[in-house]
Amino acid sequence: MDEFEFSRGVTVGQYIPGTSFVHRLDARAKILGFIILIAAVLTTPSYIGNAICFVAVLALVQSSGLPIGYLMSGIRPILPILVVYTIFNFLFLGNYDPTGSAVLFHTPVNIGPWQFAFTVTDNSMRQTIQGIFRILDLILLGSLLTLTTPITALSKAIEGLLAPFRRIKVPGHEVAMIIAIAYRFMPTVAEELERLMKAQASRGADFGRPGRLQFIQRTRQLVPVTVPLFVSAFRRAEDLIVAMESRCYVGGAGRSAVYHDRFTSLEWISLAVALAFTIAIARTPFPW
Amino acid sequence: MTEPIIEVRDLWHWYLRRTPLESVALEGASFELRPGEVVGIMGHTGSGKTTLVQHFNGLLRPHRGSVRVFGADLADPKVDPRPLRRRVGLVFQFPEQQLFDPTVGDDIAFGPRKLGLEHAEVRRRVQGAMAAVGLPFDAFKDRYTFGLSGGEMRRVALAGVLALEPEVLVLDEPTAGLDPRGRRQLLASLRALHDEHGTALVFVSHNMDEVAELVTRVDVLAGGKTVLSGTVREVFREDGRLRELGLGVPAATELAGALRSRGVPLRADVLTIDDAVEAMWTSSSSPAA
Numbered sequence: 001m002d003e004f005e006f007s008r009g010v011t012v013g014q015y016i017p018g019t020s021f022v023h024r025l026d027a028r029a030k031i032l033g034f035i036i037l038i039a040a041v042l043t044t045p046s047y048i049g050n051a052i053c054f055v056a057v058l059a060l061v062q063s064s065g066l067p068i069g070y071l072m073s074g075i076r077p078i079l080p081i082l083v084v085y086t087i088f089n090f091l092f093l094g095n096y097d098p099t100g101s102a103v104l105f106h107t108p109v110n111i112g113p114w115q116f117a118f119t120v121t122d123n124s125m126r127q128t129i130q131g132i133f134r135i136l137d138l139i140l141l142g143s144l145l146t147l148t149t150p151i152t153a154l155s156k157a158i159e160g161l162l163a164p165f166r167r168i169k170v171p172g173h174e175v176a177m178i179i180a181i182a183y184r185f186m187p188t189v190a191e192e193l194e195r196l197m198k199a200q201a202s203r204g205a206d207f208g209r210p211g212r213l214q215f216i217q218r219t220r221q222l223v224p225v226t227v228p229l230f231v232s233a234f235r236r237a238e239d240l241i242v243a244m245e246s247r248c249y250v251g252g253a254g255r256s257a258v259y260h261d262r263f264t265s266l267e268w269i270s271l272a273v274a275l276a277f278t279i280a281i282a283r284t285p286f287p288w
Numbered sequence: 289m290t291e292p293i294i295e296v297r298d299l300w301h302w303y304l305r306r307t308p309l310e311s312v313a314l315e316g317a318s319f320e321l322r323p324g325e326v327v328g329i330m331g332h333t334g335s336g337k338t339t340l341v342q343h344f345n346g347l348l349r350p351h352r353g354s355v356r357v358f359g360a361d362l363a364d365p366k367v368d369p370r371p372l373r374r375r376v377g378l379v380f381q382f383p384e385q386q387l388f389d390p391t392v393g394d395d396i397a398f399g400p401r402k403l404g405l406e407h408a409e410v411r412r413r414v415q416g417a418m419a420a421v422g423l424p425f426d427a428f429k430d431r432y433t434f435g436l437s438g439g440e441m442r443r444v445a446l447a448g449v450l451a452l453e454p455e456v457l458v459l460d461e462p463t464a465g466l467d468p469r470g471r472r473q474l475l476a477s478l479r480a481l482h483d484e485h486g487t488a489l490v491f492v493s494h495n496m497d498e499v500a501e502l503v504t505r506v507d508v509l510a511g512g513k514t515v516l517s518g519t520v521r522e523v524f525r526e527d528g529r530l531r532e533l534g535l536g537v538p539a540a541t542e543l544a545g546a547l548r549s550r551g552v553p554l555r556a557d558v559l560t561i562d563d564a565v566e567a568m569w570t571s572s573s574s575p576a577a
Contacts, residue, residue, distance in 0.1 A: 004347060005304070016308045070307050198347045199386040202378040203449045204399030206370060224398065227388035231434070 004194050004201075014187060016147050021266065022064040023148045027157030029267035033274040034145050040278035041137040046286035050130050053281065057137050064148055071143045075136070082135060089128040094119030146183070155180035156257070173252025185236070192232055193225065200224045293358055293456060293488065294321040294344055294376070300352035300512075301339050313339040315512040316353070321456065326482055326489045328499040328520070331509035332534045337492045338381065340509065341458050344490070345369065345376040374403065377454030381461045383445035384438060392436070392444050393429035399452045417447035421477050439470035446474075450481070457481065458490040463498060475502060500524065500538040500559040508533065521557040540564040 017023070022030070041053045061068055075082070094103065095116075101123035108117045146154070155176040162172030197207060205224055296319040304310050314336045321327055331337045342348045343355045346362050346369020355362040357372050380386065389395035396417055400410040415425045421443040433444065442462075449457070459478070463471045475498060481487050493499050499506060499520070506523040508516035510533045516523050524530070527537045527545065536542070544558035544567065554567045 014309065067308060073307070195380065196386055198342065199378075199380045199383065201347065201370075202345060202373055202380070203386075204374070204402035204452055206402065224386075224388045228386050232385055 004198050015150050016066060018065050020064045025270055026261055026267050027149050027153040028160050029271055030145055031157055033270055034141050036274040036278050040281045041134055044281050048286040049281050050133050053137055054133050057140050061140055061144055064144055066147055071140055074143050075139055086128060086132060091118045093124035094121040097121045097123050099123045151180050151183050193229060196225045196228050290322050292320045292322050295356045298353035299350050302351055313512055318514045319507055321488055324486050324488055326503045328503035328506040329492045330494055330499060330506055330535060335509040336512040337509055338460055341460055341492055344458050345373045345378050374452050375454055376456045377449040377452055379446055379449050379459045379462060384441035387433050387445055390433055392431045392433050395433055396447045396451050399448060413451045417450040420450050420481055421447045422473055439466055456488045460492045496536055496538040520559060524559055
């Protein structure tokens with residue numbers, strides 16, 4: 001593992017070309033389909049439904065031809081938070097269970113002035129376990145969407161999907177442009193960060209660990225990196241403004257597209273399948 | 289012959305290895321630096337120059353092949369590269385972008401302070417480093433870093449590395465984006481550093497004239513491999529090969545070649561303007577054969 005290779009962790013904002021049906025799907029249909037699938041993932045209250053959703057997401061990833069390990073590497077940075085969150089949910093969520101489900105485990109704890117209890121109920125266990133799968137599903141789906149869609153197609157799709165809301169003054173084009181620029185520059189900033197950390201390490205900076213909990217030291221170590229990072233981000237922003245203005249960019253008003261993509265049967269069928277899947281998951285009374 | 293202080297053999301390196309975005313940057317590069325030498329690394333954009341030099345102080349670890357720096361084998365993951373970074377100073381491309389402290393003196397003092405040196409010693413090193421890059425200490429130490437000109441900022445950044453008093457100084461395209469005067473000053477500072485302190489220099493560039501002027505030995509990289517290696521005169525004699533690689537030869541060599549092809553009897557190894565002048569005098573004073 002290389003000490004400074006941060007772009008490895010940034011799977012967001014990358015695009016991996018391919019020819020799978022996920023790649024070929026119109027970006028608007030992809031976004032809508034993913035919203036529908038996310039609804040299925042988030043609403044199912046049963047373990048079986050949860051497992052089915054997870055399998056479906058894995059199948060989708062499989063069909064895209066992307067290596068699942070690469071998609072999962074996007075999870076690594078948030079893994080500590082996920083672990084802590086899960087442990088807390090598991091131990092404490094049962095204390096606040098309003099559903100009155102069966103208590104599986106209850107231990108009061110008294111340490112000096114602190115008095116609390118670990119409680120696990122049937123419902124809190126369900127939420128904890130399902131929470132893990134939901135987060136995995138969301139990360140996989142989100143990565144799948146961005147990794148199989150070039151950023152230009154994604155922003156055009158967002159613009160297209162927001163177009164009906166123009167009547168209530170939603171600036172669809174501007175929103176799409178902001179998202180596109182943010183995504184476009186994420187890998188760039190990661191590269192810049194990498195370069196700066198290397199440069200500062202070359203003149204004596206030490207990004208080793210002075211003990212995990214020494215926040216102030218950790219923060220001070222990062223000053224030589226964050227200051228130049230912001231300086232260059234602002235410079236990049238200014239360059240981009242000049243570049244856009246010299247191409248006479250004035251926002252969305254009066255812009256038209258060269259290509260008008262229509263939904264083909266592929267898009268309609270995919271959306272229908274996604275919708276049917278979600279309704280089926282929501283309506284089936286799974287035993288547990 | 290003295291032992292090399294940097295020795296690279298058959299070095300391979302991949303970026304984003306084991307991801308779908310994997311790309312190979314080095315495929316069998318080699319390099320050697322002995323104490324007090326001035327070596328150039330030339331190559332077209334994307335030839336792997338920057339990747340190669342980042343191995344010299346352990347910023348990158350070899351994926352295949354060996355890198356030995358001051359006797360430490362960097363392929364061994366247990367070797368801590370941090371002590372090496374004090375002995376091998378690496379100046380990145382556009383180093384002015386790495387400045388962060390509002391005052392010039394504090395920015396240069398960053399490295400020495402990190403070494404935990406005494407206040408007086410830090411001051412001495414900052415003074416020495418600023419003198420080496422031609423920035424007057426009293427006039428510049430309290431100047432606002434981000435208000436300096438591009439050339440001045442570059443010299444501040446160089447001083448920030450020199451303040452570590454490295455035994456080897458590696459510079460990645462140090463003159464890129466400087467005006468001719470800035471270039472001349474920088475090259476003069478580097479030459480003085482080498483002559484006065486015996487610092488070994490590794491100079492990455494694709495400017496043939498600078499390479500010819502400063503270095504004694506050149507390695508040429510292409511496609512991640514070392515394709516030519518030798519003294520400056522040996523390498524620039526291969527002008528056909530260099531042109532093939534998109535590099536070319538120094539302007540003086542080019543001119544001498546053109547004159548030779550028109551029948552002016554000049555020797556073959558003209559590299560700098562001084563060489564050219566000397567060659568012209570000797571050729572015109574000697575009876576044409």
